[in-house]
Amino acid sequence: MNLNELRTWSKRAADWVHDYRSGLRDRPVRANVAPGEVIAALPPMAPETPEPMEEIFRDFKNIIPPAMTHWQHPRFFAYFPANAAPASVLAEQLISGMAVQAMLWETAPAATELEQVMVIWLREALGLADSFAGTIHDSATTATLSAILTMRERALGWQGNQKGLSTLPTLRIYASEQTHSSIDKSARIAGIGQDNICKIATDATLSMRPEALDAAIRQDKSNNFVPAGVILCTGGTSVGAMDRIAECIAVARAHDLYVHVDAAWAGSAMICPEFRDLWAGVDDADSVVFNPHKWLGAQFDCAVQFLRDPAEQVRTLGLRPEYLRTLGQDEITNFNEWTVPLGRRFRALKLWFLLRAYGLEGLRTRIRNHVAWSRELARDIAQMPDFEIVTGPILSLFTFAWKNDAQTEQLLRRINNDGRIYLTQTRHDGRFVIRVQVGQFDCTRADVRVVLDVLRDLT
Numbered sequence: 287m288n289l290n291e292l293r294t295w296s297k298r299a300a301d302w303v304h305d306y307r308s309g310l311r312d313r314p315v316r317a318n319v320a321p322g323e324v325i326a327a328l329p330p331m332a333p334e335t336p337e338p339m340e341e342i343f344r345d346f347k348n349i350i351p352p353a354m355t356h357w358q359h360p361r362f363f364a365y366f367p368a369n370a371a372p373a374s375v376l377a378e379q380l381i382s383g384m385a386v387q388a389m390l391w392e393t394a395p396a397a398t399e400l401e402q403v404m405v406i407w408l409r410e411a412l413g414l415a416d417s418f419a420g421t422i423h424d425s426a427t428t429a430t431l432s433a434i435l436t437m438r439e440r441a442l443g444w445q446g447n448q449k450g451l452s453t454l455p456t457l458r459i460y461a462s463e464q465t466h467s468s469i470d471k472s473a474r475i476a477g478i479g480q481d482n483i484c485k486i487a488t489d490a491t492l493s494m495r496p497e498a499l500d501a502a503i504r505q506d507k508s509n510n511f512v513p514a515g516v517i518l519c520t521g522g523t524s525v526g527a528m529d530r531i532a533e534c535i536a537v538a539r540a541h542d543l544y545v546h547v548d549a550a551w552a553g554s555a556m557i558c559p560e561f562r563d564l565w566a567g568v569d570d571a572d573s574v575v576f577n578p579h580k581w582l583g584a585q586f587d588c589a590v591q592f593l594r595d596p597a598e599q600v601r602t603l604g605l606r607p608e609y610l611r612t613l614g615q616d617e618i619t620n621f622n623e624w625t626v627p628l629g630r631r632f633r634a635l636k637l638w639f640l641l642r643a644y645g646l647e648g649l650r651t652r653i654r655n656h657v658a659w660s661r662e663l664a665r666d667i668a669q670m671p672d673f674e675i676v677t678g679p680i681l682s683l684f685t686f687a688w689k690n691d692a693q694t695e696q697l698l699r700r701i702n703n704d705g706r707i708y709l710t711q712t713r714h715d716g717r718f719v720i721r722v723q724v725g726q727f728d729c730t731r732a733d734v735r736v737v738l739d740v741l742r743d744l745t
């Protein structure tokens with residue numbers, strides 16, 4: 287393929303995307319394929335000679351979309367959304383065409399500076415203190431890993447990176463059971479060890495108990511462990527748990543611990559001032575992550591980490607060998623030094639397009655609608671004789687079960703085989719429950735009401 291053919295096929299691809307996205311309501315939300323079906327449809331080896339694009343594109347249409355779960359389907363109520371608003375898709379096309387590698391300021395000045403400005407736009411949009419700077423990672427997991435590595439180095443007097451951990455004291459990290467598994471994964475990768483995540487008890491509202499946090503830290507100190515930091519959650523993945531940020535940070539501060547707040551999903555809602563009580567006190571955190579690639583509408587991948595003192599993270603993750611120096615510019619911001627990988631995508635453009643094309647008010651309206659429709663749906667499911675709301679709506683997420691628990695899992699399978707909607711499960715208090723989150727960018731109230739139809743039809 288040459289550039290002229292790229293132009294022709296890009297236009298065909300744009301037409302295809304238009305038809306695909308506008309036809310999503312007619313497709314089952316979740317892929318209905320058995321494992322191995324796609325492998326069976328593909329030749330075992332790459333071709334030795336060029337194949338016509340006409341054939342490649344035909345195979346794409348025949349094999350790929352039917353074996354996809356459609357994340358942009360308006361009735362996708364599973365997991366959390368991965369919204370790709372059309373304006374952000376367009377930005378991704380331009381980035382794909384330019385294909386820059388934004389590891390250094392010099393390798394992509396516009397990408398670096400637009401990223402700096404987008405972090406500030408979002409900081410202001412979320413109502414965060416102007417003491418935060420930040421960067422854009424691929425995922426919340428990478429941001430959390432970066433924060434945990436920074437906690438580790440800070441607690442070890444910046445010696446872990448140099449000496450390795452074997453001769454250094456055992457570190458401890460504190461989080462509730464409601465925090466995401468990315469915290470466990472990061473503790474593994476950081477060499478802290480999953481056993482050294484001290485899971486702090488929660489209260490009836492699923493919030494970390496500050497006095498239990500304080501007691502755990504004191505006990506660890508008396509056992510000669512070295513507390514390194516606290517991870518708090520604003521919107522846990524399972525049922526939306528919210529730690530009381532201000533009270534927990536006060537405890538962490540009293541012990542000089544680094545605090546990272548994981549608001550991967552719920553952070554987007556903070557563009558609406560009325561939800562900000564849910565993370566009151568967040569301005570005192572050292573690090574906060576949220577994923578515009580979930581609810582806000584910036585195409586995956588896009589995870590923003592705000593940092594009160596980026597120098598600590600740069601000291602942990604930054605390396606500047608001669609071949610990565612920018613001659614004559616020692617003070618320049620090179621975002622690879624703020625994160626784990628060297629190479630970086632240009633992710634700020636899709637935020638710029640998104641924020642301008644819909645405006646903060648347009649994005650707020652969507653989130654407010656999702657929250658309102660979710661509450662309405664939960665209320666109506668609660669009225670149905672066979673169902674019970676297990677955890678009520680936190681923002682736009684709630685869970686429910688059949689009153690006959692043993693049948694809940696079977697029901698979920700029937701729902702997803704039906705295809706009109708897509709829901710997923712979690713375990714809460716030992717019970718298998720069905721999660722509902724309302725958050726797809728294009729979903730309407732009518733789409734949300736289909737959940738009731740499906741429940742009625744299948745029970």
Ligand SMILES: *Cc1c(COP(=O)(O)O)cnc(C)c1O
Nearest residue numbers: 425426427466468522523550551
């Ligand atoms: C989705 C989610 C994550 C993980 O996000 P990635 O960007 O996929 O790494 C972490 N924490 C919470 C609370 C989440 O909802």
